[in-house]
Amino acid sequence: MNNSIKEPFLHITKRKEMAWQKAWAIRGGMILLALVICAVITASTTELSPLAVYGTMFKGALGSARKVWVLGKELAILLAIALALTPAFRMKFWNLGGEGQVLVGALATAACMIYLGKTLPNAILIPVMFIAAVAAGALWAMIPAYFKAKWNTNETLFTLMMNYVATQLVAYYIIIWESPKGSGKVGIINQNSEAGWLPVIGNNKYLLIILIVAAVTIAMHIYLKYSKHGYELTVVGESQQTARYVGIKVDRVIIRTLFLSGAVCGLTGWLLVSGSDHTITTTLAGGRGFIGVMVAWLAQFNPIAMVASSLLLVFMTRGAQEISTIYGLNQSFGDILTGIILFCIISSEFFINYQIHVRKAAGKEEANV
Amino acid sequence: MENRVAAVSMQGISKSFGTIQANYNVDLNIYRGEILSLLGENGSGKTTLMNMLAGIYYPDEGQIFIDGKPAAIHSPKEAFSYGIGMIHQHFKLVDVFTAAENIVLGTIAKGKLDMAKATAKIRTICETYGFDVDPEQKIYNMSVSQKQTVEIVKVLYRGADILILDEPTAVLTPQETDKLFAVLRNMRNDGKAVVIITHKLHEVEAISDRVAILRKGQFIGELITKNTDAQEMTNMMVGHEVKLNIDRPEPVDPRPKIEVDGLTVRSSDGILKLDDVSFTANAGEILGIAGISGSGQKELLEAIAGLQGVESGTIRYVNDDGSREELVGKDPLEIAAMGVSLSFVPEDRLGMGLVGSMDLTDNMMLRSFRRGKSLFTDRKTPRELAEKVVDELEVSTPSVNTPVRRLSGGNVQKVLVGREIASAPTVLLSAYVVRGLDINSSYMIYDLINRQKKNGVAVIYVGEDLDVLLELCDRILVLCGGKVSGVLDGKTAEKRQVGLLMTQLGGGEPVEQ
Numbered sequence: 101m102n103n104s105i106k107e108p109f110l111h112i113t114k115r116k117e118m119a120w121q122k123a124w125a126i127r128g129g130m131i132l133l134a135l136v137i138c139a140v141i142t143a144s145t146t147e148l149s150p151l152a153v154y155g156t157m158f159k160g161a162l163g164s165a166r167k168v169w170v171l172g173k174e175l176a177i178l179l180a181i182a183l184a185l186t187p188a189f190r191m192k193f194w195n196l197g198g199e200g201q202v203l204v205g206a207l208a209t210a211a212c213m214i215y216l217g218k219t220l221p222n223a224i225l226i227p228v229m230f231i232a233a234v235a236a237g238a239l240w241a242m243i244p245a246y247f248k249a250k251w252n253t254n255e256t257l258f259t260l261m262m263n264y265v266a267t268q269l270v271a272y273y274i275i276i277w278e279s280p281k282g283s284g285k286v287g288i289i290n291q292n293s294e295a296g297w298l299p300v301i302g303n304n305k306y307l308l309i310i311l312i313v314a315a316v317t318i319a320m321h322i323y324l325k326y327s328k329h330g331y332e333l334t335v336v337g338e339s340q341q342t343a344r345y346v347g348i349k350v351d352r353v354i355i356r357t358l359f360l361s362g363a364v365c366g367l368t369g370w371l372l373v374s375g376s377d378h379t380i381t382t383t384l385a386g387g388r389g390f391i392g393v394m395v396a397w398l399a400q401f402n403p404i405a406m407v408a409s410s411l412l413l414v415f416m417t418r419g420a421q422e423i424s425t426i427y428g429l430n431q432s433f434g435d436i437l438t439g440i441i442l443f444c445i446i447s448s449e450f451f452i453n454y455q456i457h458v459r460k461a462a463g464k465e466e467a468n469v
Numbered sequence: 470m471e472n473r474v475a476a477v478s479m480q481g482i483s484k485s486f487g488t489i490q491a492n493y494n495v496d497l498n499i500y501r502g503e504i505l506s507l508l509g510e511n512g513s514g515k516t517t518l519m520n521m522l523a524g525i526y527y528p529d530e531g532q533i534f535i536d537g538k539p540a541a542i543h544s545p546k547e548a549f550s551y552g553i554g555m556i557h558q559h560f561k562l563v564d565v566f567t568a569a570e571n572i573v574l575g576t577i578a579k580g581k582l583d584m585a586k587a588t589a590k591i592r593t594i595c596e597t598y599g600f601d602v603d604p605e606q607k608i609y610n611m612s613v614s615q616k617q618t619v620e621i622v623k624v625l626y627r628g629a630d631i632l633i634l635d636e637p638t639a640v641l642t643p644q645e646t647d648k649l650f651a652v653l654r655n656m657r658n659d660g661k662a663v664v665i666i667t668h669k670l671h672e673v674e675a676i677s678d679r680v681a682i683l684r685k686g687q688f689i690g691e692l693i694t695k696n697t698d699a700q701e702m703t704n705m706m707v708g709h710e711v712k713l714n715i716d717r718p719e720p721v722d723p724r725p726k727i728e729v730d731g732l733t734v735r736s737s738d739g740i741l742k743l744d745d746v747s748f749t750a751n752a753g754e755i756l757g758i759a760g761i762s763g764s765g766q767k768e769l770l771e772a773i774a775g776l777q778g779v780e781s782g783t784i785r786y787v788n789d790d791g792s793r794e795e796l797v798g799k800d801p802l803e804i805a806a807m808g809v810s811l812s813f814v815p816e817d818r819l820g821m822g823l824v825g826s827m828d829l830t831d832n833m834m835l836r837s838f839r840r841g842k843s844l845f846t847d848r849k850t851p852r853e854l855a856e857k858v859v860d861e862l863e864v865s866t867p868s869v870n871t872p873v874r875r876l877s878g879g880n881v882q883k884v885l886v887g888r889e890i891a892s893a894p895t896v897l898l899s900a901y902v903v904r905g906l907d908i909n910s911s912y913m914i915y916d917l918i919n920r921q922k923k924n925g926v927a928v929i930y931v932g933e934d935l936d937v938l939l940e941l942c943d944r945i946l947v948l949c950g951g952k953v954s955g956v957l958d959g960k961t962a963e964k965r966q967v968g969l970l971m972t973q974l975g976g977g978e979p980v981e982q
Contacts, residue, residue, distance in 0.1 A: 115487055326845045331838055334827070341821040344776060345813070346835045347802035457529070 115455045127448045134444035138437045146429065153423055160422020161415045171418055173306035173376060176313035177368060179410040181385075181392035183313075183320045184364030186401050187357050188241075189393075190324060191337040197244065197259030199389030200266030201237040201362045203382075205369025207270050208236035209296075210289060210380040213373070214277055217295035225296050230370055237366020238359045240266065245358030249351035263389065270382050277380075288378050298375035309375045316364065321403040323360075333357045365389075398445065416441060474537050476501045476631050476662040477522060477553070482531035484517055491517040494531070495688045497681055499631065504653060504663045506673040506694070508706055509683035510907035512877055515666045516558075518683070519633045523555035524548035554629030556620045558636050562608045569604035572623045594625050598655045601648070613761065614645040621652070631662045638672055642761060643935065643968035650676045668706075670699040671936070682706055707908050715915050715940040717959070718923060723751035723943075725787050726927035727773065727896060732782035734768045734951075742768040744951040746782070750927045752895070755918065757942030757959065758931040759967050765951040766931045767816060770898045773929070774813045775801045786896075812894035814886055816901050816931075822885045825874035829855040829866065832873055833888050858887030862913065879910035886914060890921060897921050900931040915941055935964050947971055 139150030146153075162168055181198050188195035212229040220228065244258035279287045290296055301307045324330040336343045336353045343350050372384055395413060399405035420434020475498035484492045492514045499505055509515045520526045522533065524542040533540050535551045542548050548555070562571050569588045591604045602618045611619070617637060624632060634653075638646045653663055653676060667673060673680050674694060681691040682705045689705050703711050727750040734743040743765045750756045758766055771777035773784055775796060784796040786809050794807055804811055815821040823832045833851035841847060855869040862883040866876055873881055882902065890897065899918070903911040918941070922928055932938045938945055942959040947970035955970040 328838055328844060328846050331831070331834065331846050335824055335835065338824040338826055339820055341817070342824055342835070345774075345801065345815065345821050347800060347805065 112454050112456050115453055118452055123452045126451050127445065130444040130448035130451075131441065134441040137444070138440050141436065141440070146427070146433070148427060153427070156423050156426050157419030160420075160426075161418040163422075167418070169304055169306050171414060172310050174414045174418065175407075175410050176306070176310045177372060177376070178388050178392060178395060178414055179406055180313045180316060180368040180371065181365060181388050182395035182399075182406050182410055183316055183403055184361050184368065185392050185396050186320065186361075186403060186406070187324065187330075187333055188361040189396055190330075190401050191333040191354065191357050193245070193248065193337075193354060193358065194256045195241065195244075195259050195358065195361055196256055196393065197241060197262045197362075197389070198365050198392050199385045199387070200259070200263035201240045201365030202369040202372070202385040202389060203263075203266040203270050204240045205233035205237040205366030206373045206380050206384050207266075207273060207369070208232040208366070209370045209373040210277070210286065211273070213289045213296035217290045217293060220295075222295060222297075222299075226298065226374065229296055229374055230367070233366040233370035233373075234363045235366070237364070237369060238362040241358040241362025241365065242355055245355045249354040267382050270380060270384075274380065274382070285381070286379050289373075289380075290378070296374055297378060298371075306376065309371050312367075312371065316367070317403050317407065320364075324403065329353075329356070394442075412445075413438075473500055475499060475534070476536060478534040478537070479518070479522070480532050480534065482518065482521060482528045482533070484514075484521060484526060484529050490686050492521075492528075492683075492686045495683070495686075497688060499662050499664055501630070501662045502657060502660050503679060504657050504665065504677045506677035506680040507664055507666045507683065508668065508670075508673055508680050508702060510668055510706055511879075511905045512685075512907070513683045513706075514686035515683055516635055517686075519555060519635065519664065519666060522548065522553050522631075523633060524553075525555075549627050549629065551631075552629050553631045553633070554624030554627060555633040556617070556624060556635065556637060558639065560616050560620055562616060562619060564609040565607065567605050567607050568602055568611075568619045568622070571608060571619055572604070572626050576627060591622060591626060594622055597659070598625075598652050600652060613640045614642075614649070617641070617649070618652075625656075630660070631664075632656065633664045633666070635666045636668075637665060638667070638669065639933070640762060642971050643964055644972065646672070669934075670702055673702065674699065684708055703908065711908055711912070715912070715937065716919055717941060717943070718919060720751065720754040720943055721923070721925070723754045725749045726752040727929075728783075728785040728787060728793070729769075729773070730783045730785070732769070732772060732784065733780045734765070734772055734777060735780050736768070742951050743772070746948075746951070746953050748946055748953065748956065750896070750929050752927045753922060753925045754943045755922050755928040755930050755941060755959075757938040757945040758929060758948060759935065759938055759945055759971060760948035761971050762933065764948040764971075766900065766948060768951075769948070770813065770815070770900055770929065770931060772797075773896075773898060774811060775799050775804045809896070810892055810894045811896045812889035812892060812898065814882075814889050814897070814899040814902055816904075818881050818885050819874065822889075823873050823881065826872050828872055829859065829864075829869040829884060832884060833858070833891075836888060836892060854888070854891055855884075858884060858891070862887050862917075878905040879907055882906055882914065883910065886917060890917065894921075894926055897926050897928045899929065901933060902930070903937070904933070911937075935967055939964060939967070 135154070142148060142150045142153050160167070161171055181202060184201070185195050185198055209229045209232065212225065212232050216225055216228065240262060244253070244255050244262060247253040247258060248255045274284070274286055277286045278284060298308050332343070332348050332353050335346070335348060336350055340350050343353070373380055377384065391413060395406055395410045398409035416438045420438055423429060424431050424434050477499040479495060479497045482492055482495045483490070495518055497518070507515045507519065517526060521528050522542065524545040524547050527543060533542060540551055542551065563574065566574070569584065569591055572591055573582065573584070573587045588604045594600070595602055600618050600622055602615060602622060608616060608619065617640070621632070637649060641649060653665070657663055665676060677694045679691060680694050680697070680702065682689040682702065684706060692702065699713065703713060729749070730747045732743055732746040736742050746765070746769065758769065760766055768777050772779055773796065779797045782797070785793040786796055787793055794809070796804055796809070799807070819825040824835070830848055830852045833854045834846060834848070837851060838846050852869060858864060859866060859869060864876070864880045864883045866880060873884055876884070886902065902914050906914065918928055918930065930942060939959060939962060945957045945959050945962055945967060946953060947955045947957070947967055949971055957967065
């Protein structure tokens with residue numbers, strides 16, 4: 101009788117709170133699904149065995165002690181940048197300027213190494229470099245914060261543009277500091293004296309970096325969760341109206357929080373130059389200012405969970421590099437696999453928050469008419 | 470009645486949003502030539518049910534029949550094709566267009582738009598039902614009641630003969646309400662089906678032929694309006710016996726607490742919001758503020774609370790020893806530092822008074838987190854306060870760790886009011902404290918406010934329900950367009966008198982001060 105009525109076949113409703121076990125089961129299931137999709141794509145486009153490819157990825161990321169240390173360092177650097185962005189993001193200040201803030205921190209570090217390397221002993225030089233880097237990063241982030249607080253400018257565009265300024269600034273100084281002349285590079289700074297190089301603990305060049313970032317992670321977690329500042333910035337992020345209502349000085353909180361955000365970025369720049377690369381290039385941050393955004397979001401701004409999300413991203417990047425070298429595949433192939441896995445992880449949040457209903461044949465009660 | 474064919478028949482309708490079952494197995498018939506009141510407390514599923522007729526939501530289960538034939542309504546446009554039109558609480562009009570342009574907007578006609586013809590048709594509709602609206606007038610020049618009229622005409626212009634009005638009187642003065650009701654009666658007599666969603670009993674009695682009652686998403690029953698009374702309807706709506714009067718204890722030793730003199734406030738875009746407002750609020754007394762929404766109530770409270778810049782005038786706080794302190798030019802922290810314990814329950818609870826995504830404990834902390842020299846927050850005291858508020862005010866929440874956004878409107882308000890009175894204020898500012906609350910919660914809030922009054926707090930109560938203002942407040946100050954149009958004694962004032970003062974300055978009525 102009512103065959104002509106069109107019913108929507110699917111409809112989507114918001115789920116009630118889901119038990120965490122079930123949520124993690126969904127996340128795990130989606131990662132598994134991602135691996136299956138990747139396997140199908142690998143097998144059909146490259147005629148390689150997907151299992152061999154996955155094995156190579158593991159080997160690339162964790163195959164030797166050296167590789168594990170490199171993975172640890174990469175993880176620490178990415179995590180540090182994500183941690184730096186987090187207080188700003190919690191305040192709903194979209195700091196996309198991580199890249200630039202890291203670069204100016206690195207620039208300040210390199211400047212100290214070059215100009216003070218011959219006069220100061222390491223015990224004084226390294227703290228000076230640290231302070232300079234943190235101050236430079238903080239300044240770079242406070243400029244857009246000041247404009248946001250005073251004139252409500254768009255922080256997304258402002259911080260993004262500051263990245264380009266920072267890149268150009270670094271490019272300018274590379275020409276001044278270039279060594280050997282004409283190479284267009286700064287080269288390893290203080291190669292012989294090792295002035296301003298972070299000390300090596302034991303035999304592991306990267307251990308100190310990892311320890312410093314671990315300390316920053318714990319400090320950031322405590323700051324956000326238990327400090328009065330952390331509470332204030334969360335209130336400002338949720339509602340500036342509420343913040344004003346309880347007498348929080350919104351302008352001051354915005355500037356203070358971005359000071360912190362930029363300072364940790366600057367610290368990362370210091371770690372990169374003083375602890376790992378011992379040189380400076382315009383691509384020193386290598387896009388990690390943006391990948392850090394993804395790390396922070398994936399972990400839903402929880403500093404401890406960010407360890408896991410940055411591990412995932414670093415692992416994928418390292419593994420993808422390995423398979424492109426071993427099998428002579430295009431670098432993009434690794435990116436494709438990373439993309440599929442991220443897509444699946446992000447979409448698992450959809451299934452955790454929403455439920456899809458298939459509508460049962462409706463209107464059965466028509467006999468009542 | 471049984472042999473009439475229902476214009477709309479909803480059978481076994483269910484709809485849920487996540488955990489919330491908005492409607493469950495509802496059967497409802499709507500007939501032509503009749504005004505039906507859909508009565509229920511906030512959150513009882515009235516609006517959701519009607520939104521399914523208007524094509525905004527689609528039912529999870531159940532079937533809708535229009536004139537006896539099964540119908541599936543996927544969109545507002547399809548609703549119009551069935552002759553169903555809904556007037557929502559929030560108007561959807563383009564400010565810079567005229568009434569006629571707004572009415573025509575979105576109607577699809579072949580060929581060139583003939584504005585003259587459309588305007589003529591609009592005029593005919595207005596004459597038929599007695600609408601007072603000028604098709605050539607721009608929306609931004611209109612009062613709220615005129616905008617509502619445009620919305621109704623818009624729906625009629627599209628040929629709707631089943632009209633649904635969602636709480637249409639919430640924004641109207643008593644006089645405007647009378648006018649609206651006259652128009653609705655004309656439409657009923659013309660054979661249209663009219664549904665009015667409301668939670669105000671006296672309106673149900675005044676306008677409707679039949680009343681259908683929803684409670685917690687379920688259909689409870691229907692009554693013929695003339696055979697019932699307010700008490701029976703309330704009991705069905707609430708589910709148990711409720712006493713329907715508000716106490717007004719005599720003020721004890723009222724002494725001036727807040728003296729406002731010549732207060733003038735402009736909004737950030739230069740619009741005059743308060744114009745030379747002067748009054749005194751006494752300790753141990755409830756001063757009601759009446760007025761059409763947007764008459765300067767918000768600015769007045771925010772100015773006292775230190776959240777609103779002031780152009781001129783003074784706001785003085787009177788200490789117990791009679792000395793006076795100026796509040797103008799101070800922010801909330803500075804006011805608190807002066808030792809003035811001022812509590813403020815703002816209109817926008819989740820946007821200003823509370824943080825929706827934070828739990829009860831963290832929300833209790835908003836006022837107190839600065840205490841102590843430690844860099845870290847103390848969560849123990851606020852947690853105890855949260856537990857105390859939950860206990861004493863019967864807040865229904867899974868725990869004090871639940872984000873307040875997940876609580877119902879009434880419980881959100883109890884959390885906010887509980888926090889604000891916990892600091893033992895000497896001044897309590899409140900804006901629309903019972904808006905959206907069910908009857909039980911409303912009476913609990915009136916009781917809390919009365920207790921503050923007995924404790925000698927100067928209460929300023931901005932309200933919209935005139936019946937409540939007249940029952941609760943000792944004095945009522947009426948604002949009209951940012952000016953004080955009168956101060957009345959709550960015991961002797963009449964509703965009509967307040968209504969007149971709300972719309973015209975002075976109003977020829979004796980103004981007592």
